[in-house]
Amino acid sequence: RKEVEQDPGPFNVPEGATVAFNCTYSNSASQSFFWYRQDCRKEPKLLMSVYSSGNEDGRFTAQLNRASQYISLLIRDSKLSDSATYLCVVNDYKLSFGAGTTVTVRA
């Protein structure tokens, strides 16, 4: 089993829609969690950290469920510029990445 698994998508949504997806992790001792955004042929860039209480940054909401060992990302009012691959990163000393969830927002 992979340390981190994500739904690869692709999620193809119209502008203004809400899209949400999850990431599961296997190491219960993992300490911190992140969502990164990666554009084609670019390095990953931090979107947001994920805290136990859940956190929101503008149109983006992240949740952590330690009991079920998953994190989620929700994008509200999606914009064309949100089209990217979203990587789940788990800090389990090895910094394990998911394979990414591709989101395409269409006009």
Add this chain to the structure above:
Amino acid sequence: DTGVSQDPRHKITKRGQNVTFRCDPISEHNRLYWYRQTLGQGPEFLTYFQNEAQLEKSRLLSDRFSAERPKGSFSTLEIQRTEQGDSAMYLCAIVMGDGNTIYFGEGSWLTVV
């Protein structure tokens, strides 16, 4: 400014040649990681360093791959006798002491022809 500089950004090499990539954090960081990423896949862990010590190597890191971090600052990743399957982006990342801040380099693209 990502806090991490990688060099070269792009490298085209013939199969069988050796290549070396360098990762330079702007400041001292305890943990430094190397990843390999191919198109359509997430970054795959290769190895990481705590200061000078290489603490873990992925099974992806065959004996043709070697990484060093001689002074606990910059790191090098060498691939010997390159194969076409080595074509990928090689990413370096550093983790701040609190474990909650990660910086990535812009990656080094390798094409083996």
